[in-house]
Amino acid sequence: MDGGRQHVGKADRYHFRIPMVKLCLEIKAELENVTDLAPASDKVTFEYFFQVKCNSCHEVHPKFVGVNREDKTEVSGGKNATANFVWRCGWCKRESSAKFDEKSPTIPYSADANGQFAPILTIECRGLEFVGFDPRGIWRCVGLESGTTFPEVDLSDGEWVDYDEKTELPVGVSAIESRWRRA
Numbered sequence: 406m407d408g409g410r411q412h413v414g415k416a417d418r419y420h421f422r423i424p425m426v427k428l429c430l431e432i433k434a435e436l437e438n439v440t441d442l443a444p445a446s447d448k449v450t451f452e453y454f455f456q457v458k459c460n461s462c463h464e465v466h467p468k469f470v471g472v473n474r475e476d477k478t479e480v481s482g483g484k485n486a487t488a489n490f491v492w493r494c495g496w497c498k499r500e501s502s503a504k505f506d507e508k509s510p511t512i513p514y515s516a517d518a519n520g521q522f523a524p525i526l527t528i529e530c531r532g533l534e535f536v537g538f539d540p541r542g543i544w545r546c547v548g549l550e551s552g553t554t555f556p557e558v559d560l561s562d563g564e565w566v567d568y569d570e571k572t573e574l575p576v577g578v579s580a581i582e583s584r585w586r587r588a
């Protein structure tokens with residue numbers, strides 16, 4: 406850490422000196438007879454789609470960007486430092502980056518949090534902030550009483566419904582919302 410000093414204009418060459426901010430993604434959902442909602446393949450390949458904002462010019466990138474835990478890109482001037490996401494702002498051309506905290510795996514969203522926001526992941530950002538999240542991709546969850554695994558939960562329509570044969574109950578995930586906050 407460098408005590409948070411900013412080197413305006415040298416941000417690219419001294420990328421690693423841009424202050425690091427830890428952001429936490431929280432989600433909220435209505436779970437029906439299920440628990441432990443999480444990306445189906447989080448450890449390596451799950452692609453999180455985030456909306457990204459440049460901290461230098463405050464421009465928000467028009468498209469959601471894909472970020473996963475496996476891909477690593479070297480940051481400029483970073484002395485072999487890498488990040489999971491390296492982005493050059495199309496407006497001010499500054500480079501910024503984000504990196505998953507390897508010690509903090511994604512936390513499944515539990516039925517205990519039903520209808521309330523709960524943190525699912527932490528990511529370290531330099532020069533950018535994430536401001537949105539699109540839960541596209543395949544998620545999984547588990548029957549609350551039955552323990553039945555539902556390995557293909559698709560939230561791209563905003564909700565998912567199925568049937569748990571063990572308990573003979575409908576299961577579902579709906580009303581998914583997300584927000585970012587400082588960790």
Ligand SMILES: [Zn+2]
Nearest residue numbers: 459462494497
């Ligand atoms: Zn910018």
